[in-house]
Amino acid sequence: MADFDDDPLARAIARPPAPSAPPRYLEGLNPAQREAVEAVDGPVLVLAGAGTGKTRVLTTRLAHILATKRAWPGQILCVTFTNKAAREMKERIGHLIGGVVEGMQWLGTFHAIGAKILRRHAELVGLKSNFTILDDDDQERLLKQVIQAANIDDKRWTARHLRALIDRWKNRAQAPSEVPAGESHAFANGKGAEMYAAYQERLKALNAVDFGDLLVLTIQIFKAAPDILADYRRRFVYLLVDEYQDTNVAQYLWLKLLAGERHNICCVGDDDQSIYGWRGAEVDNILRFEKDFPGARIIRLEQNYRSTPHILGAASGLIAANEARLGKTLFTKRGEGEKVTLSGFWDGEEEARSIADDIEAAQRAGEGLSDMAILVRASFQMREFEERFLNLGIPYRVIGGPRFYERQEIRDALAYFRLIVQGDDDLAFERIVNKPKRGIGDVAQQAIHKAARAAGVSLLRASFALIETDEMAAKARSGLRRLVESFARWRANLETQSHTELAAIVLEESGLIEQLQNDRSPEAAGRLENLKELVRSMEEFENLPGFLEHVSLVMAVEQNETDDKVTLMTLHGAKGLEFDRVFLPGWEEGLFPHQRALDESGLAGLEEERRLAYVGITRAKRLAHISYATNRRTHGLWQTAIPSRFVEEIPDAHVERRETDLGAAQTYDGGRWATGMYESSYSSPGWRRAQANAASGRAVNRAPLIEVSAELIATNDPSATLVQRGERVFHDKFGYGRVAQVDGNKLVVDFETSGEKRVIAQFVKRT
DNA sequence: ACCCCCCGAATTTTT
């Protein structure tokens, strides 16, 4: 409550304004922001450019709805993508509505809210309300079983591949029966949909769901039970959606169902910051908003409070090259500032060295390390910087490494907990049945599986029966008996014992702790520490199921980072953040824009990469430094690259070019960059191995030749396309194939080895 | 049950 004193919004709400004066919380908003706050009824799309005060608008809008008594906190549905965003909103709202309400019950991520709804109506889709939410590791292991059960070669058709397909279908809310035949064909000669169906069956049997199901199944429920849907529609008087440009089809359908006739929906987003197309986000959702919600108001927030004019100018100039956008013009009242710098380096090492030097110089000049960030396209780029930082002793932090709950020892512990809460969780059982070793090898595990299948029960249940028979070797049987009896005991204590106590006992009695104590490897101590941390982190939860729900939905553990360190992260990870000084290394063709984005998604892929560049530049408050290296080692081979086309797209007025003379490896002929690749003469072990491979006649795993031209992708001129339908072509990556379709410079080619792919015409050669 | 070697893959990542 003390916070009320520091928070003008909270104060304003606690003390209602005089009738005539506008409420205090509207003070200090610019006209567009104020409009977005006050337009509470009917559909509204707030196009919030980078740094335009989006979060402030969102929270103030909520405050406004509450202060004007249009709805109670529990009648507002407010969805975000990440837990971080949800947490931030909750904190700010918490101040506003104080101790009156615990918090907003329906403020959370799509998945958390989906899970909440699904648990209430689980029986309608054949689940129990204590269902497990699988992470992608479990998901993949389960898929592998499904693939093997169908006698499909799981080398040729990997679980990973199938998972990607199923994710895609679920992102579009497609049930197995709705999978387009062509896409089903993408797996094991048409078995895709069949595998998907089998997987869903297995999930049901395990009383488990995956992330996609949290939305797909709730949509199913809404459609099958109109009374339930009507209930939620009545409850949710106002809907608020953050980062709307990141929604996928399933999320869109889910929102549309919940918005109902009333359409009091407000979506906030920025089409120019849509960078998650590859995981199903549909920019179209935001581009199409007016059609979806007739009479929608579109409000643009264009005044930027973050960056200098040069930074905004650079970013705006770049993003203007995109076709598919609603269009905004950011402006600022801040003073000039410095131009964005552009530097070229001989290789990645030199680039890292120079950036590290700049960081040290800036630090000496009084800048804080935590005000600086290096934003890379791909995480392998981080290594060079880490090495350099370690060398120089510059403190740094990497954001986005392997996360706490993904560590092996944590997963093992969690599998024990899951099995206590939900005995049907066979995946958890398989994980820990012989971990730590208790003599239950392959043979014994096969026997358990067989018994479970025969009786149609879970592995744990089957094990209970099995230890009473003599179908298993004595050693395995006694090991299994001890395990199974432990579970019986733990489960019996679930209700009576505190969950942290229980957890500590489980870790001890299972032997996990002992195993690590006996482990002499250097990592063991850290792992023990992690387990302790795990138990500690359970304290803030009410019970074990509550904790597990948190774990499956929030894969990260909170870390309070107040130390003065340079931040190293990917561009994707940087969205929503800001730094005083930002370094953007690796702006090279093939790396950024990434070759795969171009190969797989053509123009759309290029535009998404460009948005990523835009996100990168707009993270900077005061200084942005772009750089590229002419030579870079990837997968053990040296490759030569040319500067990213994005470099050229930034208006000269906003850039200071510091490129030195390193043009030797590049040529520029009339709008077309040519690149080559050469192998180094390094006498590294890998190089020797490659030579040996070549000598022995084996194919060398060599990266595809990068050949890009600066203008080609943007063209829509059909005459630019040299190949015709039906022609036989060669592609560096996919090999030989026949052109099935020509669309401007985009082709659909039916490749002999890899099937139909969409490729850019300029990447294929006629044969 | 464990170890070693070979092979393949190596953008981005939340939930």
Added chain:
DNA sequence: TTCGGGGGGT
């Protein structure tokens, strides 16, 4: 190059 998974040998 580096990592992890799987197969095969001990």
